[in-house]
Amino acid sequence: MSDGRTLERLQKLSHLQDIELMIREAEDTKTKQREEEMGFTLQGLEKLRAAREKWRNQVDPKDLRVFDRIAKRHPRAIVPVEDRICLGCYMALPTSINPATADPDRLMTCENCGRILFWLE
Amino acid sequence: MAEPSRILNYVDERFFVRDLRAKSKDGVLKELAEYLSQDKDVRDATLVLEMLRKRESLGSTAIGSGVAIPHGRTLAIASIKVLFARHQKGIDFESPDGAPVHLFFAIVAPPQDRNNEYLPLLGTIAELVKEKKVRGMLMKAATFADLRQILEGWGDE
Numbered sequence: 001m002s003d004g005r006t007l008e009r010l011q012k013l014s015h016l017q018d019i020e021l022m023i024r025e026a027e028d029t030k031t032k033q034r035e036e037e038m039g040f041t042l043q044g045l046e047k048l049r050a051a052r053e054k055w056r057n058q059v060d061p062k063d064l065r066v067f068d069r070i071a072k073r074h075p076r077a078i079v080p081v082e083d084r085i086c087l088g089c090y091m092a093l094p095t096s097i098n099p100a101t102a103d104p105d106r107l108m109t110c111e112n113c114g115r116i117l118f119w120l121e
Numbered sequence: 122m123a124e125p126s127r128i129l130n131y132v133d134e135r136f137f138v139r140d141l142r143a144k145s146k147d148g149v150l151k152e153l154a155e156y157l158s159q160d161k162d163v164r165d166a167t168l169v170l171e172m173l174r175k176r177e178s179l180g181s182t183a184i185g186s187g188v189a190i191p192h193g194r195t196l197a198i199a200s201i202k203v204l205f206a207r208h209q210k211g212i213d214f215e216s217p218d219g220a221p222v223h224l225f226f227a228i229v230a231p232p233q234d235r236n237n238e239y240l241p242l243l244g245t246i247a248e249l250v251k252e253k254k255v256r257g258m259l260m261k262a263a264t265f266a267d268l269r270q271i272l273e274g275w276g277d278e
Contacts, residue, residue, distance in 0.1 A: 011168060014196045018172045021194055021232055026179055034240055038247035040190075041180035041217070048179050076232055080164065080196060118164070118196060 006104050010118055012059045013067050013078050019052045024075070066107055067116065074115055081119040089113035125249045125275045131203040131228075131242065135159050137265040138206035141225070146214050149206075150174060153191060153227045157204055168197035169229055183216035188250045192228040192243055201230045201238060203246070205268055207260065224250065224259050249275065
Protein backbone atom coordinates (compact mmCIF):
# COMPACT_ATOMS: atom_id res chain seq x y z
CA MET A 1 0.00 0.00 0.00
CA SER A 2 2.91 2.33 0.64
CA ASP A 3 3.83 2.96 -2.98
CA GLY A 4 4.04 6.51 -4.35
CA ARG A 5 0.72 6.29 -6.16
CA THR A 6 -1.13 5.34 -2.99
CA LEU A 7 0.53 8.17 -1.09
CA GLU A 8 -0.59 10.59 -3.78
CA ARG A 9 -4.19 9.33 -3.62
CA LEU A 10 -4.25 9.63 0.17
CA GLN A 11 -2.70 13.09 0.03
CA LYS A 12 -5.38 14.26 -2.40
CA LEU A 13 -8.22 12.94 -0.26
CA SER A 14 -6.65 14.26 2.93
CA HIS A 15 -6.23 17.71 1.43
CA LEU A 16 -9.85 17.64 0.29
CA GLN A 17 -10.88 16.84 3.85
CA ASP A 18 -8.67 19.65 5.23
CA ILE A 19 -10.42 22.10 2.90
CA GLU A 20 -13.86 20.77 3.90
CA LEU A 21 -12.99 21.29 7.57
CA MET A 22 -11.68 24.80 6.92
CA ILE A 23 -14.91 25.69 5.12
CA ARG A 24 -17.03 24.24 7.95
CA GLU A 25 -15.11 26.25 10.54
CA ALA A 26 -15.34 29.45 8.48
CA GLU A 27 -19.10 28.89 8.17
CA ASP A 28 -19.47 28.30 11.91
CA THR A 29 -20.62 31.62 13.38
CA LYS A 30 -18.87 31.14 16.72
CA THR A 31 -15.50 30.13 15.27
CA LYS A 32 -15.67 32.87 12.65
CA GLN A 33 -16.46 35.48 15.29
CA ARG A 34 -13.60 34.33 17.51
CA GLU A 35 -11.10 34.45 14.69
CA GLU A 36 -12.29 37.89 13.62
CA GLU A 37 -11.96 39.14 17.17
CA MET A 38 -8.35 37.96 17.11
CA GLY A 39 -7.78 40.12 14.02
CA PHE A 40 -8.04 37.59 11.21
CA THR A 41 -10.07 38.07 8.06
CA LEU A 42 -12.19 35.29 6.61
CA GLN A 43 -13.57 36.95 3.55
CA GLY A 44 -12.41 34.44 0.96
CA LEU A 45 -15.01 31.77 1.62
CA GLU A 46 -16.26 31.78 -1.97
CA LYS A 47 -12.71 31.48 -3.21
CA LEU A 48 -12.16 28.54 -0.89
CA ARG A 49 -15.37 26.84 -2.03
CA ALA A 50 -14.23 27.27 -5.63
CA ALA A 51 -10.85 25.79 -4.69
CA ARG A 52 -12.64 22.80 -3.17
CA GLU A 53 -14.52 22.15 -6.42
CA LYS A 54 -11.32 22.48 -8.40
CA TRP A 55 -9.57 20.12 -6.05
CA ARG A 56 -12.36 17.55 -6.25
CA ASN A 57 -11.63 17.33 -9.98
CA GLN A 58 -8.05 16.38 -9.16
CA VAL A 59 -9.14 13.34 -7.16
CA ASP A 60 -9.61 9.96 -8.83
CA PRO A 61 -13.40 9.65 -9.43
CA LYS A 62 -13.45 6.19 -7.86
CA ASP A 63 -11.74 7.48 -4.70
CA LEU A 64 -14.05 10.47 -4.64
CA ARG A 65 -17.12 8.22 -4.70
CA VAL A 66 -15.78 6.24 -1.73
CA PHE A 67 -14.88 9.45 0.11
CA ASP A 68 -18.31 11.05 -0.49
CA ARG A 69 -20.14 7.90 0.57
CA ILE A 70 -18.25 7.71 3.87
CA ALA A 71 -18.45 11.48 4.42
CA LYS A 72 -22.25 11.20 4.50
CA ARG A 73 -21.93 9.19 7.72
CA HIS A 74 -18.72 10.66 9.13
CA PRO A 75 -17.60 14.27 8.64
CA ARG A 76 -14.02 12.96 8.84
CA ALA A 77 -14.05 10.30 6.15
CA ILE A 78 -10.32 9.76 6.28
CA VAL A 79 -8.49 9.22 9.54
CA PRO A 80 -4.94 8.44 10.63
CA VAL A 81 -3.80 5.23 12.30
CA GLU A 82 -1.64 5.23 15.39
CA ASP A 83 -0.27 2.04 16.97
CA ARG A 84 -2.72 0.06 14.83
CA ILE A 85 -5.66 2.04 16.25
CA CYS A 86 -8.12 3.70 13.89
CA LEU A 87 -8.36 7.29 15.13
CA GLY A 88 -11.91 7.54 13.83
CA CYS A 89 -13.51 4.91 16.09
CA TYR A 90 -10.50 4.11 18.32
CA MET A 91 -10.78 0.39 17.64
CA ALA A 92 -7.70 -1.77 17.15
CA LEU A 93 -7.20 -2.91 13.58
CA PRO A 94 -6.93 -6.66 12.94
CA THR A 95 -3.53 -7.96 11.88
CA SER A 96 -5.03 -8.91 8.52
CA ILE A 97 -5.05 -5.19 7.68
CA ASN A 98 -1.51 -4.29 6.78
CA PRO A 99 -0.31 -1.45 4.55
CA ALA A 100 2.67 -3.50 3.40
CA THR A 101 0.50 -6.21 1.88
CA ALA A 102 -2.66 -4.27 1.00
CA ASP A 103 -3.99 -4.12 -2.54
CA PRO A 104 -2.61 -0.81 -3.94
CA ASP A 105 -5.75 -0.36 -6.06
CA ARG A 106 -8.05 -0.28 -3.06
CA LEU A 107 -8.17 2.31 -0.31
CA MET A 108 -7.74 0.72 3.10
CA THR A 109 -10.77 1.17 5.32
CA CYS A 110 -11.49 0.41 8.95
CA GLU A 111 -13.50 -2.79 9.30
CA ASN A 112 -15.35 -1.32 12.26
CA CYS A 113 -16.35 2.22 11.20
CA GLY A 114 -15.67 2.09 7.47
CA ARG A 115 -13.49 5.23 7.38
CA ILE A 116 -10.58 5.47 4.97
CA LEU A 117 -7.27 4.87 6.75
CA PHE A 118 -4.40 7.30 6.29
CA TRP A 119 -1.76 4.73 7.02
CA LEU A 120 1.63 4.37 5.42
CA GLU A 121 4.65 2.28 6.37
CA MET B 122 -5.57 36.24 28.40
CA ALA B 123 -4.38 32.69 29.05
CA GLU B 124 -0.82 32.37 30.30
CA PRO B 125 1.62 32.94 27.41
CA SER B 126 3.93 30.38 29.05
CA ARG B 127 1.41 27.72 27.91
CA ILE B 128 2.70 28.30 24.39
CA LEU B 129 5.92 26.60 25.52
CA ASN B 130 4.05 23.29 25.70
CA TYR B 131 3.84 23.30 21.92
CA VAL B 132 7.13 24.83 20.80
CA ASP B 133 10.67 23.54 21.12
CA GLU B 134 14.16 24.51 20.04
CA ARG B 135 13.72 23.19 16.48
CA PHE B 136 10.74 25.47 16.11
CA PHE B 137 12.69 28.63 16.80
CA VAL B 138 13.73 30.03 13.44
CA ARG B 139 15.88 33.08 13.80
CA ASP B 140 16.11 34.12 10.16
CA LEU B 141 13.78 33.00 7.42
CA ARG B 142 15.39 33.10 3.99
CA ALA B 143 12.26 33.20 1.80
CA LYS B 144 11.65 36.14 -0.49
CA SER B 145 7.89 35.84 -0.94
CA LYS B 146 4.74 35.01 0.99
CA ASP B 147 4.51 31.54 -0.54
CA GLY B 148 8.22 31.04 0.08
CA VAL B 149 7.65 31.75 3.78
CA LEU B 150 4.81 29.21 3.92
CA LYS B 151 7.07 26.61 2.27
CA GLU B 152 9.86 27.30 4.74
CA LEU B 153 7.52 27.11 7.72
CA ALA B 154 6.14 23.76 6.50
CA GLU B 155 9.70 22.48 6.03
CA TYR B 156 10.69 23.37 9.58
CA LEU B 157 7.50 21.85 10.98
CA SER B 158 8.12 18.63 9.07
CA GLN B 159 11.20 17.98 11.23
CA ASP B 160 8.83 16.78 13.94
CA LYS B 161 7.84 13.10 14.04
CA ASP B 162 4.24 14.14 14.72
CA VAL B 163 4.05 15.68 11.26
CA ARG B 164 2.92 12.93 8.92
CA ASP B 165 3.15 14.87 5.67
CA ALA B 166 4.83 18.24 5.03
CA THR B 167 3.11 18.63 1.64
CA LEU B 168 -0.31 18.52 3.29
CA VAL B 169 0.76 21.06 5.91
CA LEU B 170 1.90 23.44 3.19
CA GLU B 171 -1.27 23.01 1.15
CA MET B 172 -3.41 23.63 4.24
CA LEU B 173 -1.47 26.82 5.04
CA ARG B 174 -1.87 28.01 1.45
CA LYS B 175 -5.62 27.37 1.49
CA ARG B 176 -5.96 29.23 4.78
CA GLU B 177 -4.30 32.26 3.19
CA SER B 178 -6.83 32.12 0.35
CA LEU B 179 -9.57 32.44 2.98
CA GLY B 180 -7.93 35.65 4.19
CA SER B 181 -4.43 36.70 5.11
CA THR B 182 -3.27 35.54 8.52
CA ALA B 183 -1.27 38.75 8.92
CA ILE B 184 -2.82 40.81 11.70
CA GLY B 185 -0.84 44.03 11.35
CA SER B 186 2.14 45.57 13.16
CA GLY B 187 4.53 43.22 11.37
CA VAL B 188 2.97 39.99 12.65
CA ALA B 189 1.36 36.99 10.93
CA ILE B 190 -0.04 33.84 12.50
CA PRO B 191 -0.45 31.22 9.75
CA HIS B 192 -2.68 28.54 11.22
CA GLY B 193 -5.08 25.72 10.58
CA ARG B 194 -6.04 22.13 11.13
CA THR B 195 -4.77 19.25 9.08
CA LEU B 196 -4.89 15.49 9.09
CA ALA B 197 -1.16 15.60 8.47
CA ILE B 198 -0.35 16.36 12.08
CA ALA B 199 -0.79 14.27 15.21
CA SER B 200 -0.60 17.00 17.87
CA ILE B 201 -0.60 20.79 18.06
CA LYS B 202 2.67 22.46 17.12
CA VAL B 203 3.74 26.10 17.34
CA LEU B 204 6.66 27.47 15.40
CA PHE B 205 8.19 30.91 15.88
CA ALA B 206 10.05 32.44 12.95
CA ARG B 207 11.45 35.82 12.12
CA HIS B 208 12.25 37.55 8.86
CA GLN B 209 14.70 40.40 9.33
CA LYS B 210 13.91 42.28 6.14
CA GLY B 211 10.16 41.70 6.27
CA ILE B 212 7.79 40.10 3.77
CA ASP B 213 4.67 41.38 2.05
CA PHE B 214 2.04 39.12 3.61
CA GLU B 215 -1.04 41.12 2.55
CA SER B 216 -1.27 42.61 6.00
CA PRO B 217 -4.33 44.78 6.79
CA ASP B 218 -2.02 47.73 7.59
CA GLY B 219 0.15 47.08 4.54
CA ALA B 220 3.27 46.74 6.70
CA PRO B 221 5.82 44.02 5.93
CA VAL B 222 5.73 41.05 8.28
CA HIS B 223 8.77 40.23 10.40
CA LEU B 224 7.32 37.96 13.09
CA PHE B 225 5.56 34.66 12.41
CA PHE B 226 3.89 32.23 14.75
CA ALA B 227 2.71 29.19 12.79
CA ILE B 228 0.14 27.00 14.55
CA VAL B 229 -0.94 23.66 13.15
CA ALA B 230 -3.41 21.37 14.84
CA PRO B 231 -5.02 18.00 14.15
CA PRO B 232 -8.68 18.02 13.02
CA GLN B 233 -9.80 17.18 16.54
CA ASP B 234 -7.72 18.13 19.52
CA ARG B 235 -9.03 16.27 22.52
CA ASN B 236 -8.64 19.09 25.03
CA ASN B 237 -9.88 21.77 22.66
CA GLU B 238 -6.69 23.79 22.98
CA TYR B 239 -6.27 25.11 19.47
CA LEU B 240 -8.49 28.22 19.45
CA PRO B 241 -7.55 29.37 22.98
CA LEU B 242 -3.89 28.97 22.02
CA LEU B 243 -4.41 30.98 18.87
CA GLY B 244 -6.12 33.67 20.95
CA THR B 245 -3.27 33.76 23.46
CA ILE B 246 -0.68 34.27 20.75
CA ALA B 247 -2.78 36.90 18.95
CA GLU B 248 -3.20 38.76 22.23
CA LEU B 249 0.46 38.48 23.17
CA VAL B 250 1.81 39.97 19.95
CA LYS B 251 -0.49 42.97 20.21
CA GLU B 252 1.92 44.25 22.88
CA LYS B 253 4.50 46.52 21.29
CA LYS B 254 7.03 45.65 23.98
CA VAL B 255 6.66 41.93 23.26
CA ARG B 256 7.12 42.48 19.54
CA GLY B 257 10.28 44.44 20.27
CA MET B 258 11.63 41.64 22.43
CA LEU B 259 10.72 39.00 19.85
CA MET B 260 12.60 40.96 17.18
CA LYS B 261 15.71 40.82 19.35
CA ALA B 262 15.44 37.20 20.56
CA ALA B 263 18.64 35.48 19.47
CA THR B 264 18.05 32.01 20.89
CA PHE B 265 15.26 29.69 21.93
CA ALA B 266 16.18 30.50 25.54
CA ASP B 267 15.36 34.16 24.83
CA LEU B 268 11.97 33.17 23.42
CA ARG B 269 11.34 30.99 26.46
CA GLN B 270 12.20 33.88 28.75
CA ILE B 271 9.81 36.21 26.91
CA LEU B 272 6.94 33.72 27.08
CA GLU B 273 7.59 32.81 30.71
CA GLY B 274 8.06 36.36 31.85
CA TRP B 275 5.30 38.16 30.08
CA GLY B 276 2.31 36.79 31.95
CA ASP B 277 3.77 37.85 35.29
CA GLU B 278 3.98 41.56 34.55
